[in-house]
Each structure stands twice: as C-alpha cells, then as structure tokens.
Amino acid sequence: MRAIILLCLLPAAVWGMFSWDPKDHTTPRADHYLKCYDQESCGCCLMERQMNRMEMYFNKSVYHMHELLMKSKTALMNMRASRSAFSVALNNANNMTCFGPFAENMVIIYEHVFLNLGGGYNVNTGIYTAPRSGFYSFAVTVYSKVSDVNQTIAVCASLQKNGMVVSGSTEKNNEDQEDSTTIVVGIGLNAGDEVAVILPAGCFICDNKSHYNTFTGFLLYADDHTHYTTA
Numbered sequence: 001m002r003a004i005i006l007l008c009l010l011p012a013a014v015w016g017m018f019s020w021d022p023k024d025h026t027t028p029r030a031d032h033y034l035k036c037y038d039q040e041s042c043g044c045c046l047m048e049r050q051m052n053r054m055e056m057y058f059n060k061s062v063y064h065m066h067e068l069l070m071k072s073k074t075a076l077m078n079m080r081a082s083r084s085a086f087s088v089a090l091n092n093a094n095n096m097t098c099f100g101p102f103a104e105n106m107v108i109i110y111e112h113v114f115l116n117l118g119g120g121y122n123v124n125t126g127i128y129t130a131p132r133s134g135f136y137s138f139a140v141t142v143y144s145k146v147s148d149v150n151q152t153i154a155v156c157a158s159l160q161k162n163g164m165v166v167s168g169s170t171e172k173n174n175e176d177q178e179d180s181t182t183i184v185v186g187i188g189l190n191a192g193d194e195v196a197v198i199l200p201a202g203c204f205i206c207d208n209k210s211h212y213n214t215f216t217g218f219l220l221y222a223d224d225h226t227h228y229t230t231a
C-alpha cells in the first residue's frame with residue numbers, strides 16, 4: 001500500500017519512460033503525475049484502487065479466519081472441559097479380599113482408582129455422576145472366588161442408572177471355585193444422572209492387586225440438545 005502511494009508521488013523524472021495508463025501512451029510525464037489524482041483512468045490510481053480492494057479482501061479473509069480460529073478454540077475448550085472418564089477396581093489388597101455377601105442390595109464401592117478424569121466418580125460412595133448430557137459407555141466385570149469347592153459361588157452385579165437397573169449379570173453355582181461375568185452398555189445420560197454398580201443380596205465379589213473387578217465409564221460424546229429418557 002505504502003509502496004504504491006510512493007510510486008504515485010514519485011517525481012516525473014524518475015517516473016519512467018512510459019505512461020501507466022494502458023490507453024494513453026502519449027501523456028507527458030508531468031501531466032501524468034497530475035492525472036494520477038484527477039482522472040479515473042490513471043493506471044496508477046487504478047492500481048491503487050485494485051490494491052485497496054485486495055487489501056480489503058485480505059482484511060476480510062483475515063477477519064474470517066480469525067473468527068473460525070476463535071470458534072474452533074471455543075469448541076476445543078468446551079470439549080476439554082466436558083471430558084469425563086473413569087476406571088476403578090474393587091481394591092488393591094495383597095490377599096484376596098471379598099465384598100459381601102449382604103442381606104440387601106449394596107452399591108459396590110470401588111476403592112482403587114486408575115483414572116478419574118473430570119472427577120465424576122465418587123470414591124466414597126461408588127457413584128458416578130454424569131457431568132453433562134450425552135452418550136456414555138460403561139463396562140463392569142465382577143469376579144469371585146471361593147476357597148472350598150463345595151461352597152456356592154455367587155458372582156452378580158447390576159448396573160443402575162438413578163436406581164433403576166440398566167443391565168444385570170449373574171453367575172451362581174457350586175461347580176467351580178472362580179467365576180467372572182461382564183456387563184458392557186452404551187446409554188444416554190442427562191447431566192446429573194447417577195450410575196452405580198449394585199451387588200445384589202447374597203452375592204459376593206473378591207479381589208486383590210490383580211484387579212479382577214473393574215468399573216469403567218466414559219463420555220463418548222456430549223449432546224446438550226437431547227433429553228434422554230430413563231433407560
């Protein structure tokens with residue numbers, strides 16, 4: 001821009017041997033200098049106008065790109081803020097330690113935390129609270145062991161959302177000393193919904209440092225526009 005203005009203001013002596021107006025090759029150089037400001041047809045002015053247009057175009061483009069960048073940054077920040085993932089195990093005991101059996105259904109409190117991104121899992125209550133609406137994935141594996149072959153093994157669990165069973169899993173027999181069952185579900189949750197694993201009455205699960213009992217969940221994608229009805 002500045003270069004063009006300078007060019008326009010250059011004295012006639014250094015203006016060169018030709019007019020910048022393609023339609024006028026005869027204009028004297030001094031006249032040409034004046035024409036630059038008087039006439040629309042002046043090549044230099046045309047060029048200046050073109051440059052101006054280009055600058056406006058670039059300004060618009062830069063502004064547009066800046067807007068896009070800001071939108072992307074906001075979306076990314078939003079995504080980061082709503083990250084939620086947890087993975088926990090029953091305990092971290094050296095010796096096989098059992099939870100249950102109890103006379104009533106009990107929330108399983110997983111004490112060993114591998115990951116609790118976003119802090120949605122409460123290690124004191126065993127309850128996971130959805131930070132926002134969206135589609136979530138949950139996986140539960142329960143394991144139990146009895147020391148005596150004649151003892152009945154009862155490995156059972158149910159995944160509950162707001163106190164209602166979403167999915168259950170059970171394995172009761174007296175044929176072996178170890179058993180394990182798994183639940184994997186994908187469910188829609190609203191912000192504030194609570195998910196927990198329940199140990200049904202009479203069942204028991206056991207674990208040690210090998211972490212045979214795990215409870216894992218994560219937000220697959222947030223969706224603030226959908227209201228999810230009870231599973």
Ligand SMILES: *[C@@H]1O[C@H](CO)[C@@H](O)[C@H](O)[C@H]1NC(C)=O
Pocket residue numbers: 052055056059
């Ligand atoms: C382009 O933007 C710059 C800086 O914001 C400003 O100084 C200039 O006048 C703008 N040019 C045009 C042609 O809009």
Ligand SMILES: *[C@@H]1O[C@H](CO)[C@@H](O)[C@H](O)[C@H]1NC(C)=O
Pocket residue numbers: 094095
């Ligand atoms: C773990 O088991 C070993 C051997 O069975 C025993 O000596 C030890 O006291 C137990 N530790 C605990 C914390 O129960």
Ligand SMILES: *[C@@H]1O[C@H](CO)[C@@H](O)[C@H](O)[C@H]1NC(C)=O
Pocket residue numbers: 148149150
């Ligand atoms: C298991 O029960 C059977 C039959 O009741 C009995 O013969 C066996 O000794 C028992 N085994 C153990 C380890 O208690």
Ligand SMILES: *[C@@H]1O[C@H](CO)[C@@H](O)[C@H](O)[C@H]1NC(C)=O
Pocket residue numbers: 094096208209210
């Ligand atoms: C946990 O218990 C199982 C079964 O008793 C055993 O095989 C395993 O070695 C134990 N794991 C650890 C880390 O002690």
